[in-house]
Amino acid sequence: MKKIFERPASLHNAPFHYCPGCGHSIIHRLIAQVIDEMKLHEKTICALGVGCAVVAYNYFDVDLIESPHGRAAAVATGVKRARPGSVVFTYQGDGDLAAIGTAETFHAANRGELITVFFVNNAVYGMTGGQMAPTSLIGQKTTTSPAGRNQDTAGYPLKFSEVLAQLQGTSYLERVAVNSPANVRKAKKAIAKGFQHQLKKTGFSMVEILSPCPTNWRMGTIESCKWIDEVMTKEYPLGVIKEKKC
Amino acid sequence: MNKQLMSGNSAIGEAAIQAGCKFYFGYPITPQNELPEYMSARLPEEKGAAFLQAESEVGAINMVIGASSVGARVMTSSSSPGISLKQEGISYLAGQELPAVIINVVRGGPGLGSIYSAQSDYFQSTRGGGHGDYRTIVLAPASVQELADMTALAFDLADTYRTPVIVSADGVLGQMMEPVRIPSKKGRKKITKDYALTGAKGRPSKAIHSFRMDPKDQEDHNWKLMRKYKRIEQREVRYETFLLDDAEMAVVAYGTAARIARGAINRLRKENLKVGLIRPKTLWPFPAEIIRETAQQLHDFFVFEMSAGQMIDDVKLSLDGSGTIHFYGRPGGVIPSPVELYRIISRHYYQSQRKRGK
Amino acid sequence: MKGSVTINQELCKGCAFCMTFCPRHALSLSKKLNRKGYTVAAFDEQKGCTGCATCAQLCPEIAIEVYRDE
16 A cells, blocks of 8 residues: 655644644644645745744744734745745734734735735634634624623624735635635645745735634534534635636 | 935935845834935845835834845834834844844934934833843944944944844934945955745755743843843944043033034033043943043043933943932933033033032 | 555544544544543544545644555
8 A cells, every 4th residue: 555645744743732623733734735745845934923823833844934923924025025036924813913913914915915824713812812803703702702702892703805805916815714624625725826826926815714723612623613614604704705817 | 435415314225225235124204204215216226125115113123024034134214103113023133133223213202202303212222122131232323424334334233143233313313414435335244144044945944933932941042142242242332532531521422412512512621621522332232331431530420311311320330339420411302502511511510620629 | 445544643632533524434532542641543444444535634633644555
């Protein structure tokens, strides 16, 4: 028998620290697989955000620069402008990208920066213990919305991909999930497409990835996968939100 | 390059470009707007260079982090309120040991303050400024020529020590026009950057980060930074003295304040008041040694700042109880004339002399 | 097509994704605890694994290697 599946080369040989059933682990692996398959390892530089994945330099085996919380899109801009031949991606959670990083992400998109942003959306602040995120759903109980998110005081779930679609500088925006085999396959394709758009210089690309967070959703691992299908995708529909010709 | 008449803000820009600065990220704020404007016109003329006006000073300092991480010479500039916004990024640069040059054209504060010159960012610049145990080298020019020379020096120091460097100018220096010879590209030492990210080709991947999960690792890193700052303190102090040899009172002032002080001292000397000047050219590392040495020769130190009094703390620390410290400060952007300062210094001088029974 | 998988039980965190999505129900949660205290997945080669690698695609820990007759 022939081995047909093993750890991708662009991941360090280190066990993940993420919770059982966490989407980060799957997403890290998909990105690494795509980097291997597209032979991007030697020119990829990652601008890393702050969240559960703050130590992702222990996993991604590519050159990497830590960014202050929220600022990865601006750091990535500096990297790409100073070294245009590199392939630059950011890896950010929903707090990093859509709360504190709103301005930096929005303006990098508006400038059409030739970077690929990976936006891991689990509707909550994971690393800090489960606080409400701009992406949390109405009625969702979190540690800073113990009675459930109330739109009167805390506003509405933020659909950042749809917001960025308004900007001429964005060329490819797709929302995927990693909660089922079909979705994982689509997510990998979207990650590859994000890099393709960067290589073809069409503009700013972003893949928003709905990711299970069983610990902070206070659910089992399989229940979390179901919650994405039954509840989260009603608020955050999967699919291509915008794509210019590549 | 030939001597030419240039404004301070423009001289900073040209000196940076001649020093090999390829990337500038900034944001408009008075009184330094001429600098991003100058860079936006000049950088596209240079090969492989780029100018970008960021969405904010926060965006700009983070773009600096990115460009510095790939080994580029990169600069940003702002004025006091915008420098406050950059503190997080500067702290990260220090922790990540990445070089960068930050120009602060200081204006009155706190808050939105005033658009006129001040020296009220001294504490912010010399005590780290952002969070954590670190320092930034702070250079204090007092002329357009020094703006140019110190900008070039800032890049060399930043690369040599892998640390952010602040050039602390003020609105008057930024706007004034003086003859200046921009330091040339020729003969500049090239400093290799083996930490720079270039893509993991033919070598293991590199990660640049200031975060350390284990506090013992963080402590080791903190002491490593402190050893670096000790080396800088031993090697990079710069200052100038004026008419100090026979002085009985030493004015301590930097930047525009030092120029005003020179005017005042020239008037004082005409009346045989023996006053001299110690002008720090580096605010950090602070020239404590020359102040201590001078305390063996004279008793009275007159600190003059365009602020409510910040450098005075470092003068006190340097003197460590010896001597008498006099102070005159004008915060908010008001610039006293040399005549005004001469009157105040002479009053203090005569009072001191009377106390000593002369 | 015949297939087989190996599970690195020390990496497994018992999330049960593999067994939920395996079309042959060839994976199940054993009673065995690994060093971290997780109950780990186990593979039953009698269930006719086809080597589709769905389990490995869903395993967050990259604990599964997949083999297939070509």
